Every structure is written in C-alpha cells, then in structure tokens.
Amino acid sequence: MEKNSSNMIPLAENSPNKQETVCIFGTGDFGRSLGYKMLQCGYSIVFGSRNAQTSSLIPKGAEVLSHGEAAHKADIIIVAIQRQHYNFLTELSDVLHGKVLVDVSNNLKINQYPESNAEYLAQLVPGAKVVKAFNTVSAWALQSGTLDASRQVFICGNDNKAKQMVMDIVRTLGLTPLDQGSLVAAKEIENYPLQLFPMWKFPIYLAIGLSVFFFFYCLIREVIYPYVYENKDVSFFIAITIPNRVCPIVALILLALVYLPGIIAAILQLHRGTKYSRFPDWLDKWMLCRKQLGLVALVFAFLHVLYTLVIPIRYYVRWRINVYVISQVKDNRTDPFYNTNGWISDSYVALGILGFFLFILLGITSLPSVSNSVNWREFRFVQSKLGYLTLILCTAHTLVYGGKRFLSPSMYKWYLPAAYMLSLIVPCFVLAIKFVLIFPCIDRPLTQIRQGWERNSKGSEQSHYNDSKSAV
Amino acid sequence: MEKNSSNMIPLAENSPNKQETVCIFGTGDFGRSLGYKMLQCGYSIVFGSRNAQTSSLIPKGAEVLSHGEAAHKADIIIVAIQRQHYNFLTELSDVLHGKVLVDVSNNLKINQYPESNAEYLAQLVPGAKVVKAFNTVSAWALQSGTLDASRQVFICGNDNKAKQMVMDIVRTLGLTPLDQGSLVAAKEIENYPLQLFPMWKFPIYLAIGLSVFFFFYCLIREVIYPYVYENKDVSFFIAITIPNRVCPIVALILLALVYLPGIIAAILQLHRGTKYSRFPDWLDKWMLCRKQLGLVALVFAFLHVLYTLVIPIRYYVRWRINVYVISQVKDNRTDPFYNTNGWISDSYVALGILGFFLFILLGITSLPSVSNSVNWREFRFVQSKLGYLTLILCTAHTLVYGGKRFLSPSMYKWYLPAAYMLSLIVPCFVLAIKFVLIFPCIDRPLTQIRQGWERNSKGSEQSHYNDSKSAV
Amino acid sequence: MEKNSSNMIPLAENSPNKQETVCIFGTGDFGRSLGYKMLQCGYSIVFGSRNAQTSSLIPKGAEVLSHGEAAHKADIIIVAIQRQHYNFLTELSDVLHGKVLVDVSNNLKINQYPESNAEYLAQLVPGAKVVKAFNTVSAWALQSGTLDASRQVFICGNDNKAKQMVMDIVRTLGLTPLDQGSLVAAKEIENYPLQLFPMWKFPIYLAIGLSVFFFFYCLIREVIYPYVYENKDVSFFIAITIPNRVCPIVALILLALVYLPGIIAAILQLHRGTKYSRFPDWLDKWMLCRKQLGLVALVFAFLHVLYTLVIPIRYYVRWRINVYVISQVKDNRTDPFYNTNGWISDSYVALGILGFFLFILLGITSLPSVSNSVNWREFRFVQSKLGYLTLILCTAHTLVYGGKRFLSPSMYKWYLPAAYMLSLIVPCFVLAIKFVLIFPCIDRPLTQIRQGWERNSKGSEQSHYNDSKSAV
Numbered sequence A, B, C: 001m002e003k004n005s006s007n008m009i010p011l012a013e014n015s016p017n018k019q020e021t022v023c024i025f026g027t028g029d030f031g032r033s034l035g036y037k038m039l040q041c042g043y044s045i046v047f048g049s050r051n052a053q054t055s056s057l058i059p060k061g062a063e064v065l066s067h068g069e070a071a072h073k074a075d076i077i078i079v080a081i082q083r084q085h086y087n088f089l090t091e092l093s094d095v096l097h098g099k100v101l102v103d104v105s106n107n108l109k110i111n112q113y114p115e116s117n118a119e120y121l122a123q124l125v126p127g128a129k130v131v132k133a134f135n136t137v138s139a140w141a142l143q144s145g146t147l148d149a150s151r152q153v154f155i156c157g158n159d160n161k162a163k164q165m166v167m168d169i170v171r172t173l174g175l176t177p178l179d180q181g182s183l184v185a186a187k188e189i190e191n192y193p194l195q196l197f198p199m200w201k202f203p204i205y206l207a208i209g210l211s212v213f214f215f216f217y218c219l220i221r222e223v224i225y226p227y228v229y230e231n232k233d234v235s236f237f238i239a240i241t242i243p244n245r246v247c248p249i250v251a252l253i254l255l256a257l258v259y260l261p262g263i264i265a266a267i268l269q270l271h272r273g274t275k276y277s278r279f280p281d282w283l284d285k286w287m288l289c290r291k292q293l294g295l296v297a298l299v300f301a302f303l304h305v306l307y308t309l310v311i312p313i314r315y316y317v318r319w320r321i322n323v324y325v326i327s328q329v330k331d332n333r334t335d336p337f338y339n340t341n342g343w344i345s346d347s348y349v350a351l352g353i354l355g356f357f358l359f360i361l362l363g364i365t366s367l368p369s370v371s372n373s374v375n376w377r378e379f380r381f382v383q384s385k386l387g388y389l390t391l392i393l394c395t396a397h398t399l400v401y402g403g404k405r406f407l408s409p410s411m412y413k414w415y416l417p418a419a420y421m422l423s424l425i426v427p428c429f430v431l432a433i434k435f436v437l438i439f440p441c442i443d444r445p446l447t448q449i450r451q452g453w454e455r456n457s458k459g460s461e462q463s464h465y466n467d468s469k470s471a472v
Ligand SMILES: Cc1cc2nc3c(=O)[nH]c(=O)nc-3n(C[C@H](O)[C@H](O)[C@H](O)COP(=O)(O)OP(=O)(O)OC[C@H]3O[C@@H](n4cnc5c(N)ncnc54)[C@H](O)[C@@H]3O)c2cc1C
Pocket: A255, A258, A259, A261, A262, A263, A265, A275, A290, A291, A292, A293, A294, A295, A297, A298, A359, A362, A363, A365, A366, A367, A371, A380, A383, A384, A385, A387, A450, A451, A472, B140, B146, B148
C-alpha cells in the first residue's frame, strides 16, 4: 500500500449524514495537522483559539471560534497547546465539565515535570475526562502522509468510555490505538517519543567497550609488537586485519552473553525452589535486552563475514601469496599438501558458515512480523534450541580455527595469548553449565519450578490446579 | 516500542470509575499471570478458589473467594483449571447460567481427547456461553512482558456477543484477537500451540532426503572413486566441496518443485474444464506448502553462495593454485587465455548472482509485513513472474556451469553422471511445460476457467454475472 | 500461524444462536467465494439470483432466492455483479431502501469510467447506504485460504454506521479493515488493485536509465577502446566486469538522489521563510518516492558486493594473477610491497564494507514491521543521521578507490574520464550543501520553520501556541 500522498484521500465535503464534531484547542502546527487529517477522514472540526479568525493556515472546512464556543460544540476536545499555557483552561472548567479532554503534548526532556502533562491537566480540570493520546505521532508525518515510523498511538485514561471514543478516532485515522491503562501511564507515554533506542543502549555500549578493548589488544600484539621487535610497519592492518580479529571475538562473546542470563536465572530458580521471587535488578534488565544483545552480535558476525570474504582481493594478501610462490620457485621446491591442514581449514570455515546461517535465522525470526506469526513453542524452539546450536557452532568454529596453535609458544607475544583464546572463555563456560543443566535430574525440577511448582509451598491449591497450560 | 518490562505500566489503583469485573477460576500459574496482567490493564479481578484465602502469590488488588461467590460477581469467568478438574463446575451450573465461560486450557498431546476441552466444558455447563481463548499465550510471557512470539489470540464460540466481550478484553491486554468461528473450531485451536512448524515438515524432510541422497552420490564419485582408483585421500572434501555440490542441486530441485504443482494444477483444470472440482489431496497439500518449499530452497541457495565465496581462502585451493603456477614455471610455459573459458566462467557466475538476487527478493516479499503491504496483483507479479525468472536464471546458471563438460566421458565415473546433471531434470521439465502453457491458445481457456468459467456449464447465470472482479 | 487450508476452520452447522444474515447478489466466482468464507465464519448467507435455483457450485448451507426476496432477508447486501449489470437494481430500489449495499467491483483499466462504480451504484439506488469494500481481495485467495498478499480491506462510504457494520464483517473474516473516508475515496480504492508498484516506477526507470547509460559508457572505454587500439578482445567483460562498474555507480548516484530532495526542500523553506507553501509537484513526488529510491540503490549495492566477492574465483582473474607471477619469475624479480597501496586497498574495502552494512541497516528499518516498532525520533535517527553516514562512507569508498588514479592521464580514454568519477558529482554536491546546512546559523531558522514558525507571519497566535510537540 503506497498511498503516501495526503492528497489522495479526498475530503468528504458534502457528506450527507451528520458527522461527529471534534474540537481542537490550539491552532499551532500539530493542531492544524491533526485537524486537517481528521477533516479528511470525515470529522467536523472546530478550532478553539484566542483570536477567533480563520487564518490561511487553518485547514479549509474547519471553523475557528473562541475556546468556550468551540468546546460547546463537541464532546471531545483535543488540547494541542503547550503545557505552560494550560492554566487558562481552569476558567473554562464549566464548559469542559463531563467532556473528553485529549492531551497530546510532549516535553523537551525525559521526566521534565514531577507529574505528567496529562495528570496536570486532569488536576486543572477535575470535571473533565482526560485521555492521553497522539503524542507519539509527528505533525509532519500526519500532514505529509509519510507515516513510515510508528503508527501506534498509546492511549491511557481513567475513563473507559472516553478512551473508547478516542480509540475510535485513532482507528478512523488509520492509526493503531494501544490501550496502556489508567492515567498513571501517561508519564511513561510522554517519555516514549523522547527515547532513542533505550533497550539498545546497554548492548551497544557493551559492544563498543569490548571492541575498543580487543582493538587495542590486537593492535599491541599485531602492529606494535612487530614494529618494536622486527621494525616492520604493518599499520595498514588497522583497516581490515584487526577489525576482522575484533568482530568475530565480540560477536562470540555477545552471543554467549545472550545465553548466560538464562543459565544464571535457572541456577537461581533451582536454588530458591520457586520462580516467584524476583530476580536481582541487573539480571532482570539483562534478560530483557537479550534480543538486542543478540542482534548486535549478529551485526558483528555479519561484518566478520564480509571482512573475511574480501581477504583474497586485498592487495596485501595477493602480494603475500605472490612472494610465497616465487620463494618456492627460487628454492626449487613445491610445498606438499598436508591432509590435516586441509581438514582443519575446511572444517573451521564450514562450521563458521553453518553458524552464521543459524545466526541469520535467529535474526529473521526476531523481525516483529515473523515472530508474530509463529506460536510460542516454535519461537522457543528457534530462539532457545537453535540459538544454543548457533553458540555451539560458533564456539567450535573458533576452537578449530585455533587448531594446533593453542599450545604453540610463538603465539604468545609479550605473554599475551591470541585474542581469540580470550573470546572462548565465556562461551565455553556457558556451554559447560548448560550441559549440566540439561541432565534430567536437574532439568526435571527446573521445569516444574518454571510451571509454577514451589519447593516450600504448603498449599494443596498448587498441586490441585497446577498450571492449566501444561505445554511450555 | 520496547516497553517490555511489566513494571512499566502502572496499576490503576484508585481509578475513579467502576471497572469491569472478571472472575478467574484457578489460582495456578496461568490464572495468576492473566489476573496480574488484567489488573494492570484496569480490570477488577476476583479469583475463584477452593480455599478462599489470599496467598502471597495472588496479585495485589485481586480478591479471592469461593468459586460460587466469585462467579456471582462477574459476567465473564475465565476457567484456568486443567480439564481433569472440570467436573466440579457442574455443581455451579446455576450460578454459571448465562455467563461467559472462557476456556484457556491446552493439552499435552495433539488430539488427546475425542472432543475439545471447550466443547467438553460446554457439555458440562450447558447454560453458559463457552468461548475458547488465550490458550496460545504463554503464562511466562504474560508475566514477564516479553511477548515476542505470537500476540494472536484465537477465539471461537457459538455466541457472538460473548465472543465480542472476550475480544474486547484481548484487545485491552494489547493482544490481537482472531475470530475463528463457532466452538467446533476449538479442537483446531487447542492443537495449535502443540504444533511445531507443521507446514515446514514436508519441505524440510524432502530437503533432508535429497541432501542425503546427493551427499552420498557425490561422496562416491568424488571421494571414494579417487580413493579406489587413484589411492588419493580427499576425505576433507566432506567439509566444503561436497556440501557445495549438494546445496545448489537441492536448491534448484526444490525451486522447480515450487512451480511444478502450479503446472499440474493448470493441466488438471484444462483437462477437467472447470476449477471447481477438488484437486487430489496430495496436490492440495503440495500447493499449500510452496512458500515453505521456496524458503527452504532459498536457505540452500544461501549456503551455496557462502560455500562458493570462501573457495579462494581454502587452504586446499590455495595449494592447488600454487602447484599449478609452479608447474608452469617448471615446464617453462604460460598457459594461454581462452576467450571461451572467460565467457563461460563469467557468465555462469553472473547468472548465478542475478538468480540469487531474485531469490532473495522472493524471500523478502514473503515476509508477512511485506506481503501484507502489496496488493494481490503485485504479489502475483513478484511470486509468479519473478519466481519463474529466478527458476530460468538458476537453471541457466547450472547449464552454463556444465558448459562443454556435458558430453565429456571423463565426467562419468562408474557410469554415474555428474550430480548437477541430475539436478537439471525437474527444472527443465517445469520450464518446458510452462513454455507450452503460456501459448495464447492454451493460456486463454485456462484464464477463463480460473475466472469461474466452466466448459460444461449449462446455466446462463455464469455468463451473465461472470466474475465481477475482472482483474486477476 | 500457518492454517492456510480452508478446510481447517469447521463450518458452524447447528450453531445454537441466531446468526446475522447477509445477502449476496450474484452467484459468480467472487460472490460464491465470499459466501463460502462467510458461511465458515458463522454468517447466514442468502444469494440473490435471476434464476433462484441452487446449483452445485453454491456453497452448502446457503439459500438462493430471487433478488427481491433475498434482499428482504438481510440488512447488508453485497453486490457481486459487474458494473454493466447494475441497472436492474433500480427496479429493486424499494426493497433496498435503507439497506447497506456493499460494492465489491473492480474495473479492467485505471479510471475506466468517469465516476467510481460505488458512486454509480449510489446514484442508481439513492435510498441505500453504499459502502465500497472487498475489492482488493482475490476470489481465489478467499477460497483457497492462501491470503499471503494484502489482507487489507479498504472501506469507504458516507454512512458511518453502515461502514461500521461492514468493518465488523471484515474483521470476522480475519481481514483488516481500513477506513478511507467518504464515498469519494471509492475511485482511489477501485484503482488500487490495478496498480503495479506505482511508487516504484520512477525509481526503477531512473535506475534502468542510469544503468544503460553507464553500461555503454564503460563498454566504450573498456571493451571497444582496447579492441580498436590494442585489438584485444575482452568482450566477456560484459558479464561481470562492466556490471560491476555500473552497479556501484548507480547505487551511489541513487543514494545521493535520496538525500538531494531534502536539501532542496530545506533551501526552499529557508528562502520562503515558511513551510506552508506547497513544494513544486516534482519535488513532492520525488520526496514521496525516496524510500523506493533508497531500496533500489540498496539492490545495486548488493549486486556490487556479490560481483566484487566473486572476483577471485573468475577464470580471467586467476589467469591474470598466474601470468603476473610467472612474469616475475621469468624476470627474476619479486615486486616489493608498497605500504601506501596496502593502506589504500584495505581502507577503500573497509569503507565499502561499513557503508554496505549501514545500507543494509537502512533497508531493514524500512521493513514495515520494523519501522512500525520504532518511534519517530528513532526512525529519523536511522533514516536521516545513519543515512547521511552511509552516503559519506560510500562516497569516501569511491574517492579512496580512485586514489592516485584521479589525475593519471592514462585513465582518460578517448577523453572520457573513468565512470566512477562521474558518479562522484551528485554525492559530493549533496554532502557539500548538507555541510553548509548544518551550520547553526542556518540550522536554527530551518528548525523553527519546520516547527511551524513563519518569517512573515503577523499573528501573535503563532508565538503563543507554538507547537505543542516540541521534540521533533
Ligand atoms: C540474532 C539473535 C536474535 C534474537 N532475537 C530475539 C528475539 O527476537 N526475542 C527474544 O526474546 N530473544 C531474542 N534473542 C535472544 C535469545 O535467543 C533468547 O532470549 C533465547 O530465548 C534465550 O534462550 P534461553 O534458553 O537462554 O532462554 P531462557 O530464558 O533460559 O528460557 C528457557 C525456557 O524457560 C522458560 N522460562 C525462562 N524463565 C522462566 C520463568 N521465570 N518462568 C517460567 N518459565 C521460564 C521459557 O519459557 C523458556 O521456554 C536473539 C538472539 C540472537 C542471537
């Protein structure tokens, strides 16, 4: 559906049946845009304004009256005014009594005021039914029709009927209303459009931190060390060689960190014998950002794949191969083929390919429209079972890559082990504990606990009702 | 929108207006989770329980009463009890008369009982209006707010008003209700969360079967044969070389099998002169899993691309090139460049790239959110027209790859033709028949038949009304 | 959710409560399919037909009556007849008075008739409440259950209640109703299913035009020139070498053209001092197809990546490297390693990889389900900030690729500069102007203008109300 232009939907000018009238306080940018859109969708619009004269900016077909007169004409009043100017509404409290007041305002900063704008409005006009809505919608998007970002309109309010009326308008405008409960939720809703990927912050900062650390680690081992000891300038390694060391390492560690909290949670639940005690806060937060952590890991894995695939077209690599062949010719020898090397080289690449493929699969299932079309069991199967398989393949990929080099002392420059060895610590730990957790003698009580059973519960209630949803 | 934590939506504690009261029978895991969520969304909750005492597990703000008292207080009663314990409900049939009973239960196995739990409930309490709902939602997901998997709540029931009431609750909880018709649909709905990718089973098994067959076929030709005749150990081919033979073959065959049923259907429809006779069952099933078949083919094509791109970084390949160059130097010759080989090599790669790109495009358009935003004509254009183009390009890619080798007898080891030759049979067959079917003299009657025209129809009705939807 | 087969949802045969009755005029393909589906979902169906006899094609459970009798039985009448046969409805205007008439018809061509079919119907039967709906749904898809394409049902009509009734039916059938306003919108809705990617036309034609131009440009420089002057036949360059020149060039130019209109708009807005004058039509259209333009650019970038990654497996490339090594051996020299070349080669590849990664990220955020789950600020951040970063990286990639070659006269064959130089013009221009526009002294007035402020506005209204949505 590509009907972006706002001109496409014709105005219902002489529509036969009486239309619902909506009043908008404020003729600023947002008020006008919303009014324009609502006119298009067949509403009658009356603007409430301090100087009741139609300006050229007011959408055609809308009336402009004084605030009081305008409010009289409609049951729903949309307050498209900044919070600082709300106080004049107290004078209108008689007219506004029993009416639905829709607060659309946003602030400049998160938690700018002690109470949300909508709650403040409700205090000012106690007789009105205040509903928070539309604050996540952009005036420009409404006007230009390019509503590519969120069409979700979060709604809250204490009066269910009033909410229902606002939700009907939202639906008619082609947007998706989402009921968020009572007016207490307004604070949350007002903060929402000011947020910039809040759930992504921790994963991204973590990834940057790890990247920086491993970048300098590799820089020391692979650029500074040869410079100091062999006086070799390989500073151009900074462009590809070192990023291609850092990316797989960060990807693997992040991937392991996706599955670590589930293990900690399991141990905690086993230890406590119940799932009803709250997890510590850090664990809760960690568990909630696993999706983002996993997707950041996927980004690094993707970059690793690209960096690896361009290896043969790099000037440096071609030159090295070149020198290698010529040196053989000069020495009049042909290096023999070692079967073991063939096996190692091919199998670590193959493991990497399969791991990357499953990684991508996890990424695709986390697209909202895909995850929404699978059932819970299928989602768990992909995310948990295939997710662990991904971790196993990627860890094996790194292990086989290490191959025989693990013990070679030449790998330890300035006593620093190769970076990939460090990257194996967390994944191996996660896999080892998980291996223990899937033993039946541990898995069975855990499953029971997760189905609501409690070790120290006395009530017979539990055992009688149990969980009616037996399948996980 | 990333508001996953359940703590974020505040409870409406002293909400001014009277809220709808919902009763939940059963204080097990699911009952409590649902109650907790509904409290958050502004409902009054009363639990019905055998021993009416609030335990610490009951969400704050909810009442716990005896079953009878609790049922009295609400019009909707959610039965969050296992089916085995339903029989006590018969005693309450007076209180439950006329009420809406929501069955949320699941079973452990598909088709565990002769009739669905919801129908069984309806038999036990004939006076109540039974609605099936919520069984696809996970208790844990409800509680933790991580509703990444399906937000779809399938609903069925014989009373439309009752269904409507339940659907309102579902929407308020931020989930998507899907009306599935009368209570007969409950069986289907109860089986749903127990399924694990049912439509994917056939395509995946088929792909595995084909892969195994071609794996051993290639193993014989490329590993065992040289071992037997030349005593050459190339067992490491198992890691990459042979998978990279198998993947493109399976991808191509599966892709052809996506378009084969459409051709069989067309021939059947032409033969029968009507589209209203049912297809044989196997054809019906095949046609319904074409999407999955196509996506599995895409997976194999994707793996083939990765396996191919890593070729130049394989130790074995580098060694072979190395040896080749040195041998030229030793023989003091420089192998000349053959223009034909340049053409063949470049054009089969180019065909492969274009085919793969279209393949990906097909994959992207089959993402639910994308396919939902194109109209029917556009979807058919991509899936049918571009799909055939993909098949043509991929077949041509394989044909050109074969190049001059087709007739070379050295290709037949133990009288076995190269595996890629076998892979060409189905696609060439499909393309040949499709070529015949698009001749106007065959296409015209087919189009008519698909628009509802019948060769042996007597009624004038047909010709008069025709299909009011003339555009396909 | 994969319940595609229509057999899966059982018919509610002896459903206890009275069901809503819907009448369908016309027993053609679409009427029957719709009737079948509605029966499944629990409606009572009565067909209105010229000869009121049940044929074998009529879905079981439906009645067939004369038009008048059928219309009597229902409040909603679905008119599944072709427009040419509408006139008989005038005779029934008494029976149809006050009823809801649903027009489902489509035409064969865009704008085939002066007025839409639905408006024509409304003129014929003035007493009825005409609603346009269902015309975007395919009869075959309804019947076979394979509703992969759009489930969106566009609805318009002058009577809100009538629309609501139709929307209820749509929802019950598992489809998504979208209210498009009054009956004037019917024309648009009727054209919709006849469209084939209308927003994509301009970007695709532009991309094809650019591709053809640069293809021949490169052909002259790289195939014809060596043929004429050196008598070298490199015609096989047509398969990969030249496409791999064309793809990155077109990708870069298209990417720059995505960000050019925003700059022109900004300059216009600054010049005019208001955002409320309409942009010229071409600019409006250009701005609305930026998404498509960007995605086409992504396609070309993707092809460029694939074409580049296959370089080392091309026969021609291998042969050239081969010859190069042998020539060194013959001359008894080993070409030294140039650090600068190492830097240039690695850094242009690294820039390309990062640019491509961001490109992909832009593509992923433009998937409907993803863009719908981010808020406006986040969407702008990705599309505008990261978008410009992509443009910078891709431009830098091309500049560094050029490296020292820019001034080398050997690059000018027949006075033609290398194609990549031409591709740099638009992106460098866009980046230069953007660089000027982000200076605070220019950015501040622009931001004010975009928030609704007007340079020549007299009203105090503006400054008072301002925009209540302060955050962009
Ligand atoms: C590329 C990529 C994409 C990803 N996308 C997503 C995504 O879209 N969504 C997402 O959520 N994750 C995503 N992840 C993260 C990760 O895959 C999942 O979080 C995964 O489910 C974790 O598996 P686990 O076995 O550790 O889960 P666990 O949390 O250990 O859960 C295991 C099982 O126990 C149950 N369980 C856990 N805790 C409880 C409890 N307290 N009470 C009752 N039952 C409980 C669960 O129902 C589950 O069945 C992604 C990861 C990657 C790498």
